Amino acid sequence: MIVCAGRNETFKFAEAIGVGLIESAINLTRICLFNKPDFILFIGSAGSYGNHEVFDIIESRRAANIELSFLTNSSYTPLDNVLESDNKMVKNDTIVNSSNYISTNEELAKQYNEYGIGIENMEYFSVLQVAREFEIPVAGIFIVTNYTNENAHExxxxNHQEAMKKLTEYLVDKNIIK
Structure with a gap:
């Protein structure tokens, strides 16, 4: 099953699960309860912490939920904040960070690279968490639309429309969709 965020990031061939950690967790859980897929592929856009260029495509099987406050030693968590899928088809070491917030502090966001975290996407951590709970293999394919700086939203x-076109072409080239 191919899933995506939704709202302005939808695809004809993917099931929209919602934007952010909460909506995506609730809606993907509902899907898994009533029609458990054999495999989950999450596709979507991502912001780069500086090591990936706009329109780069990154495949990943690892996600984190590390807030900016962690980088400034202003918070801690008792929870596992990095998850990895057992899916061996994807060998990329890029960790995708997820938060309900988009990073706009370029200098602070670059520190994520020191932890092996290269991009951010709002939903991917919750997708891995739900897949883990239901013992479903999972992977993600992302296209970079922006850098994590003050111009992130603009x-x-x-770049969003062109990125969605390029991501779709990539999925066709990889024979994931027809």
């Missing part, structure tokens, strides 16, 4: 809007 660049996302400017």
């Amino acid at each position: 660049d996302f809007l400017k």
Whole structure:
């Protein structure tokens, strides 16, 4: 099953699960309860912490939920904040960070690279968490639409349509969709 966020990021061949950690967790859980898929592929856009270029496509099987406050030693969590899928088809080491907030502090956001975290996407951590709970293999394919800086939202809007086209072409080239 191919899933995506929704709202302005939808695809004819993917099931929209909602934007952010909460909506995506609730809606994907509902799907898994009533029609459990054999495999989940999450597709969507991402912001780069600086090591990936706009329109780069990244496949990943790892996600994190590390807030900016963690980078400034202003918070801690007792929860597992990095998850990895057992899916061995994807070998990329890029960790995708998820939060309900988009990073706009470029200098602070670059620190994510020190932890092996290269991009951010609002939903992916919850997708891995739900897949883990239901013992479903999972992976993600992302296209970079912007950098995590003060222009993040404007660049996302400017690049989004072209990025969705390029991501779809990538999925066709990889024989994931027809």
